[in-house]
Amino acid sequence: MAPPVPGRRSADSTEDARVARTRADVGRAALQVLTEESWDAITHAHVADVAGYSKTTLYTHWPSRLDLVTIALDAVGEMPHLEPTGELRTDLIAELTAFRRAVSDYKLDRILIVLAQWGVTVDEIRRIRERLVTEGERPLRSMLATVAQGPSFDAAVSMLSGVVVCATLMWDELPSDEVIAAAVDIVLDGV
The missing domain is CATH 1.10.10 (Arc Repressor Mutant, subunit A)
Structure with a gap:
């Protein structure tokens, strides 16, 4: 040849x-x-x-x-993340704000509904859900690992992710800057 x-x-x-x-x-x-x-x-x-x-x-x-x-x-691909500055509160707020923007820009609320509905029973959808969630939470997990571990760590990640996910899925609205900042403060005060 x-x-x-x-x-x-x-x-x-x-x-x-x-x-x-x-x-x-x-x-x-x-x-x-x-x-x-x-x-x-x-x-x-x-x-x-x-x-x-x-x-x-x-x-x-x-x-x-x-x-x-x-x-x-x-086709969703990787979610946008911000480069951490080293200031934990500021970085957490910036990451959640980027997540809120991605929910709006990528219409992640509709994608999350499909992932929740079909990810429980369909292995391929479950794997995609796990990949998207792992990638989406990676920066939060990295930042929070510096101040929490064990159940407190898992709860903090869930609470901060939830401030965007729950407001979007349950109330069909994105959280305000003030709500995001308050959630970060509550979590940081608790850990």
């Missing part, structure tokens, strides 16, 4: 690029349907229409509805 010519794509790399582009397009379309419409709107026909592909393409690569939900959740 001849070595590849620099600057020229092989047939495999062209196909790989096309597959990656299709996967990205379908993932974004499925995520759009999930966050702008609902779980019920995720059908092969509808996602294919939004993505600009045929139903056959979707059925070939993502044969079940669960496959479409999985690729939608994969």
Whole structure:
């Protein structure tokens, strides 16, 4: 086999690029349907229409509805986090404010509902939920590990995550800056 010519794509790399582009397009379309419409709107026909592909393409690569939900959740990617300054209270408030912004920008409330509903019984969704939660909580866990451990640590992480998640899911509103700051102060006073 001849070595590849620099600057020229092989047939495999062209196909790989096309597959990656299709996967990205379908993932974004499925995520759009999930966050702008609902779980019920995720059908092969509808996602294919939004993505600009045929139903056959979707059925070939993502044969079940669960496959479409999985690729939608994969399309969420990594959540934005801020670089810590070393001032614990300020960093916790900044991280929760970034989380609040991500809930709004990425419509995470709708994604969290799907993860809560299906993550209990569907292993693939559970794994995606665990990955998203682990990545989302990583900065809080890192910061709080400097002042708490054991049950106090776990409770502090849950309480601070909950200030955004509970307000969003239970009351359909994002917490204010004042509520975030008060939650941080209450947690820090308790640990």
